[in-house]
Amino acid sequence: MTDLYRLFPEEMEEMVKKLGYERFRADQILHYIYKEFPKTINDMLQLPAAMREKLIADGYTLGSAKQTHMIQSDNEDTVKLLLELDDKKSVETVLMRYRPLKLNTKTRHTVCVSTQVGCAMGCTFCATGQMGFERNMKAEEIVTQVIHFANLLKERGEHVTNLVFMGMGEPLANYDEMIRAIRLLTNPRAFGLGQRHITVSTIGLVSGISKLAGEDLQIGLAVSLHAPNDTLRRRLVPTASANSVSEIIESGREYFKRTGRRVTFEYALIEGVNDTPEIANELAELLDGNGSHINLIPLNPTAGDFSRPAKKRILEFERVLYRHNINCTVRVEKGVEIAAACGQLRTDVLNEKDANLP
Structure with missing residues (x-):
């Protein structure tokens, strides 16, 4: 079985040629799947019926996940889906709408995608990290x-503007498939998203960062990063190496x-763990002269025992960094009321299923 969403345009052309059809049929398929979003191969009505039958007979499929749950915030700015894959495993993906804060700016629609079912990194404050790795x-x-x-x-007359690889899993631990997805989504003959509108988030796999560069x-x-020293970071990220902080800072410079x-x-930012002014000063010293940007993320509630800091503590942490001329922002919170943090919806659904077992 081969999903049409796996094929690069050149591979689509070769496939069409092997089926005995002209090259322009590949362009028709690409237009359909990336612009019209058909549910099945038979929905691509511009293709000859015989061609559609041949595609199905030869084991081609369209779309490898079906929606089983959807929740959205009251203002509809955050929508979260639980998708069931062909092997019945499920993953989450989130859409976040960022309304313009300034004149002459446009609304952003950012999709946050997962790259793994579960995660092997084991971050103690992350719902996905607590569920383990499946595939x-x-x-x-x-x-x-x-x-x-x-x-x-x-359907709303809008379109995807940005993409972040910040969902379930560690993207750089699934490197080849992640890169293939990026190249498909940025190919002008496929989805056509601009490269500069994509961000890959990693826990800090240094070899993967080097390869990505x-x-x-x-x-x-x-x-x-989550911590300015290795002792604290290994408490939060048990899989981190003994010198992970210095390695991460250096890999960022190299990138x-x-x-x-x-x-x-x-x-x-986790209450009572890494949010004190003393730790903020240590973080500022670590990043002094680095030229990078730090994104402060008040913790979303998860299945763990951690809590988000009060707003006063968040602002004080930010002020310390500003005093040291560290470029930083506090992330705009999206979806707290619908458990939009990675892995929360999947965890809730799986727990509900377990509770209903005889």
């Missing part, structure tokens, strides 16, 4: 997440040097 996702399963929301937005892609990189793209360090 890597295929490129077409990643692409399909974007397609689900592109279809929803089309050599891909000749103009995508953003966000590295989850910027090779790509010209500024690196963002993500910092989940």
